[in-house]
Amino acid sequence: MVITNSELPVTIAVGPMVDGEECQSFTVNVSLISNSLLKDANGAGDSFVGGFLAKLCKIHEDENVSNHLIFSSDQLIQCTQAGNLIASEVIQKYGCDFPSVAHLKARIEATL
Numbered sequence: 001m002v003i004t005n006s007e008l009p010v011t012i013a014v015g016p017m018v019d020g021e022e023c024q025s026f027t028v029n030v031s032l033i034s035n036s037l038l039k040d041a042n043g044a045g046d047s048f049v050g051g052f053l054a055k056l057c058k059i060h061e062d063e064n065v066s067n068h069l070i071f072s073s074d075q076l077i078q079c080t081q082a083g084n085l086i087a088s089e090v091i092q093k094y095g096c097d098f099p100s101v102a103h104l105k106a107r108i109e110a111t112l
Contacts, residue, residue, distance in 0.1 A: 051086030
């Protein structure tokens, strides 16, 4: 489970894998942007999910995992950072204005 809460850290809860085990959770800090850059928070959650899932699929593809979907904490942190990156770009625009793919690729390569 992934829980976002605006500028507060993202909480990730994983498990239990076996009956009787407790769920493990951890948080990932959000890179804050200046309030002066914040234009419109609509779509931030959807954008986070898109970035998170895109990175998750990329990790799955790169690891050539064919028959299981178990990800490490480090991989889930990378996915969270990707989701936060995309959401931070979207909230700096009004409405449905989305950054160019080239811009996003450059930001991702520079950041992740």
